[in-house]
Amino acid sequence: MTEVNDRPATTAKAGLEFAGHELSRASLDSCVKCTICETQCPVSAVTPLFTGPKFIGPQAERFRNGESVDHSLDYCSSCGTCTLVCPQGVQVAELNSQARAVMKADHMPIRDRLVSQTTLMGKLMTPVAPLARWALGNKPIRTLMEAAVKVHRDAPMPPAQSQTFQSWFASRPRPATVPTRGTLVFFHGCAGGYFEVETSKKTVEVLEHLGYEVLVPRQGCCGLAQQSNGLFDEATASVLKLCDDLRSSGKDLTIISSSGSCTGMLKHEAHEIMGVSDDRLADVGTRIRDTMEFLLDLHDAGELPTDFAPMPMTVPYHAPCQLKSQGIGKPALEVLRLIPELTVVDSEKVCCGIAGTYGLKKEKYEIAQAVGRPLFEMVKATNPDLALCDTETCRWQIEQSSGVKTVHPIWMIHAAYGLG
Amino acid sequence: MSRVVVIGAGLAGLVAANRLAAGGAKVVLLSKGLGGLQLGQGTIDVFGYAPERVSNPIRTVQALPGTHPYTRVGATNLLAGLAYLKELVPDLLVGDPEANYQLPTAVGAIRPTCLAQPSMVAGNLGAGDRVVIVGLRQLKDFHPQLVAENLARTDLPSGGRAKVRHLLVDFPAREGEIDSSALTYARAFDDPGVRERFARAFIGELESDEIVGLPAVLGVSDPNAWRHVAEKLGHPVFEIPLPPPSVPGIRLNEALTASAKAAGVRFVPGTRVFDFRASDRRVGSVTIAVEPAGREFAADAFVLAGGGFESGALELDSHGRVRETLFGLPLEGADAVPLIHGDYWGGEQPLFTVGVRVGSDLKPLDASGKPVYDNLWAAGGIIAGSAGWAEKCGDGIALASAMAAADSILKELS
Numbered sequence: 001m002t003e004v005n006d007r008p009a010t011t012a013k014a015g016l017e018f019a020g021h022e023l024s025r026a027s028l029d030s031c032v033k034c035t036i037c038e039t040q041c042p043v044s045a046v047t048p049l050f051t052g053p054k055f056i057g058p059q060a061e062r063f064r065n066g067e068s069v070d071h072s073l074d075y076c077s078s079c080g081t082c083t084l085v086c087p088q089g090v091q092v093a094e095l096n097s098q099a100r101a102v103m104k105a106d107h108m109p110i111r112d113r114l115v116s117q118t119t120l121m122g123k124l125m126t127p128v129a130p131l132a133r134w135a136l137g138n139k140p141i142r143t144l145m146e147a148a149v150k151v152h153r154d155a156p157m158p159p160a161q162s163q164t165f166q167s168w169f170a171s172r173p174r175p176a177t178v179p180t181r182g183t184l185v186f187f188h189g190c191a192g193g194y195f196e197v198e199t200s201k202k203t204v205e206v207l208e209h210l211g212y213e214v215l216v217p218r219q220g221c222c223g224l225a226q227q228s229n230g231l232f233d234e235a236t237a238s239v240l241k242l243c244d245d246l247r248s249s250g251k252d253l254t255i256i257s258s259s260g261s262c263t264g265m266l267k268h269e270a271h272e273i274m275g276v277s278d279d280r281l282a283d284v285g286t287r288i289r290d291t292m293e294f295l296l297d298l299h300d301a302g303e304l305p306t307d308f309a310p311m312p313m314t315v316p317y318h319a320p321c322q323l324k325s326q327g328i329g330k331p332a333l334e335v336l337r338l339i340p341e342l343t344v345v346d347s348e349k350v351c352c353g354i355a356g357t358y359g360l361k362k363e364k365y366e367i368a369q370a371v372g373r374p375l376f377e378m379v380k381a382t383n384p385d386l387a388l389c390d391t392e393t394c395r396w397q398i399e400q401s402s403g404v405k406t407v408h409p410i411w412m413i414h415a416a417y418g419l420g
Numbered sequence: 421m422s423r424v425v426v427i428g429a430g431l432a433g434l435v436a437a438n439r440l441a442a443g444g445a446k447v448v449l450l451s452k453g454l455g456g457l458q459l460g461q462g463t464i465d466v467f468g469y470a471p472e473r474v475s476n477p478i479r480t481v482q483a484l485p486g487t488h489p490y491t492r493v494g495a496t497n498l499l500a501g502l503a504y505l506k507e508l509v510p511d512l513l514v515g516d517p518e519a520n521y522q523l524p525t526a527v528g529a530i531r532p533t534c535l536a537q538p539s540m541v542a543g544n545l546g547a548g549d550r551v552v553i554v555g556l557r558q559l560k561d562f563h564p565q566l567v568a569e570n571l572a573r574t575d576l577p578s579g580g581r582a583k584v585r586h587l588l589v590d591f592p593a594r595e596g597e598i599d600s601s602a603l604t605y606a607r608a609f610d611d612p613g614v615r616e617r618f619a620r621a622f623i624g625e626l627e628s629d630e631i632v633g634l635p636a637v638l639g640v641s642d643p644n645a646w647r648h649v650a651e652k653l654g655h656p657v658f659e660i661p662l663p664p665p666s667v668p669g670i671r672l673n674e675a676l677t678a679s680a681k682a683a684g685v686r687f688v689p690g691t692r693v694f695d696f697r698a699s700d701r702r703v704g705s706v707t708i709a710v711e712p713a714g715r716e717f718a719a720d721a722f723v724l725a726g727g728g729f730e731s732g733a734l735e736l737d738s739h740g741r742v743r744e745t746l747f748g749l750p751l752e753g754a755d756a757v758p759l760i761h762g763d764y765w766g767g768e769q770p771l772f773t774v775g776v777r778v779g780s781d782l783k784p785l786d787a788s789g790k791p792v793y794d795n796l797w798a799a800g801g802i803i804a805g806s807a808g809w810a811e812k813c814g815d816g817i818a819l820a821s822a823m824a825a826a827d828s829i830l831k832e833l834s
């Protein structure tokens with residue numbers, strides 16, 4: 001290896017160049033063709049259209065010189081499972097994401113640009129929430145959308161809300177308790193700001209209940225949806241802007257987020273997939289914690305009050321791919337087990353199928369449904385009324401496809417602390 | 421409750437984690453990737469060649485010289501480990517430490533192994549047995565004619581030969597695929613309807629009294645899939661393990677992982693341990709390489725079950741120096757000259773017996789024979805003194821050493 005693979009790549013051109021030629025390529029020669037990634041891939045398990053991570057990743061990469069030799073690459077959902085299970089440290093998923101960005105560089109479908117505009121969607125939908133809810137639930141309108149932009153008519157869409165998290169946060173009465181444990185920064189993400197407002201509220205209320213002061217700076221999008229659709233240019237600008245936003249609250253504060261996938265973007269994806277090498281990103285990535293990870297850390301340190309009210313029920317829990325990729329295991333499982341009489345059943349399924357925006361797409365919809373089917377069945381069989389999952393798009397997918405209401409695990413903690 | 425960190429999720433790490441959690445410890449299992457189980461045959465080799473073919477593995481172990489890892493670990497721990505493992509995965513492993521099975525391989529050789537999956541043991545052939553090896557045209561990596569012809573000309577370890585022929589059945593695992601993997605077939609065979617159709621596809625071609633040898637693809641999550649096929653055919657069947665992805669290996673890996681989780685083990689996969697903190701000859705914590713800053717796990721005891729060269733736990737640099745990559749532990753056998761002799765087909769390479777020297781309590785020792793750290797244990801392929809694939813004893817050593825390390829930890833921490 002002659003070149004360092006951590007070269008700064010903060011401009012679009014450099015980002016794509018990096019994607020085409022450098023970062024994960026260095027790990028490619030470690031592949032011993034053991035097939036472990038193939039056995040865990042949720043997509044090739046349900047369709048022969050995707051030839052699997054080993055073939056499309058380290059094997060095909062040897063033949064890529066800019067151009068991709070095999071276009072079934074686009075069927076990779078970028079769930080990241082292959083990288084997670086590889087015993088030789090090959091960055092299989094990153095190789096695939098980079099190759100896809102290069103493959104689609106000059107003919108990006110409009111749909112892929114649209115579905116990755118998460119902030120825009122939120123801003124547009126909030127003021128007209130009832131209307132948006134109606135339109136997205138309306139078959140003829142969805143059929144038109146499918147024809148026009150190739151978003152499948154049955155794919156899950158975010159639930160529009162009438163109030164954003166920021167406006168709730170600004171207008172609510174000040175918390176009664178005086179902070180005793182210091183200050184945290186809350187990163188709500190686009191979904192947590194506009195669609196999953198309840199999850200953001202509950203997270204803040206739990207943190208305040210534990211004795212923290214919570215700051216919420218104005219903040220934009222992390223760019224994850226753009227990144228997963230190969231729009232590295234836009235994604236890089238978004239993620240760095242977000243880092244500035246989050247850093248504006250204070251330099252040494254721990255940042256908490258209940259948006260598991262956006263947290264993954266800040267911790268490692270922006271760097272590993274797009275090659276963004278910037279002190280601001282490294283700083284934020286080091287300080288950010290997933291909410292349940294943070295609670296588990298507190299518990300491990302003997303600092304989490306466990307005066308939880310009993311919750312005599314059984315609920316299924318699904319750990320999303322982007323949470324697992326962070327190398328933190330499944331912290332929600334550990335924390336939820338502290339609630340008396342609550343039985344949490346781990347789905348033990350690899351993926352729900354949605355993989356960000358993959359399962360929205362007309363040509364991928366059936367595959368995504370097939371990927372998620374064992375999970376939907378498991379959820380329905382475990383509790384027809386309630387399921388738990390840490391990331392937004394996965395929750396929407398599970399809820400839409402199983403008919404079971406699916407919420408962030410913090411909802412249980414919030415209830416068990418008696419916070420309403 | 422005592423906290424124990426186990427590093428590595430191969431056979432050694434999984435057994436240690438299961439045992440420790442069952443014994444009341446709070447266990448975190450860190451592993452950089454999946455362990456080696458699903459790259460193997462899904463059986464437990466205890467001793468296969470010493471160097472001639474072994475029929476009673478436990479007796480061979482009891483007669484080994486003092487330098488062999490088994491002598492440090494002890495036959496008692498091995499026997500306890502075998503019993504414990506059968507208890508952990510009762511549907512998946514059968515066998516007797518006093519008698520190896522002699523089972524056909526995917527090239528038609530005969531391989532000695534101690535514990536096997538129930539779906540395999542009808543392949544323990546006797547003289548005069550009539551066997552038909554059935555292949556699937558769309559399955560890669562299984563060639564029934566090769567298996568049958570080699571098997572037919574092999575003298576059985578128990579004497580005599582079997583009468584073997586082959587069949588090739590046209591039976592796609594899924595539409596549009598002409599080279600499906602063993603796992604794709606196994607997932608299809610989890611469906612009883614597929615099994616019935618499969619049996620119907622060639623039952624008419626079987627001759628009476630034939631034992632049916634099939635590639636090991638008969639279901640991955642349904643442990644009774646093979647029984648159903650045998651029932652439908654009305655003939656005994658046996659599975660032959662394939663090169664990776666090994667379905668029997670996946671079954672074993674998944675069952676041991678599931679039982680560890682059920683026992684309360686916190687499994688954090690995708691995490692390479694790259695650093696540690698120690699003081700006063702005690703390890704305080706290990707650090708995993710997660711972006712961007714790493715993450716520390718503190719514990720009262722640590723088990724290094726990282727495997728060997730193949731998993732990166734041992735490394736040979738371009739100067740011919742071997743090192744243990746995490747703790748930098750002293751190694752036994754690393755000074756051998758040469759470490760690698762040039763004769764590819766010749767005797768065992770000295771390099772492959774290099775590893776960590778352990779005491780009978782499985783703590784890594786320094787040159788003076790004292791534990792390097794008072795709360796660090798080692799188990800599995802990392803231990804010096806044998807070449808697991810040559811003697812076919814790697815599984816047994818992993819099992820026995822994990823058992824001994826776990827019990828030693830539980831005793832010390834209680």
Ligand SMILES: Cc1cc2nc3c(=O)[nH]c(=O)nc-3n(C[C@H](O)[C@H](O)[C@H](O)COP(=O)(O)OP(=O)(O)OC[C@H]3O[C@@H](n4cnc5c(N)ncnc54)[C@H](O)[C@@H]3O)c2cc1C
Nearest residue numbers: 428429430431432452453456693727800801808809814815
């Ligand atoms: C080609 C080959 C063929 C073999 N054939 C046989 C045979 O037929 N019969 C037999 O008995 N034995 C055989 N062996 C030996 C046998 O495979 C090993 O002895 C046995 O698998 C060891 O198990 P283990 O649990 O110690 O290691 P492994 O199964 O290798 O597991 C090691 C684990 O540690 C993890 N790990 C490593 N480093 C780190 C780190 N820094 N941080 C976190 N995790 C880490 C890995 O990801 C993995 O999960 C063979 C070995 C090879 C290489």
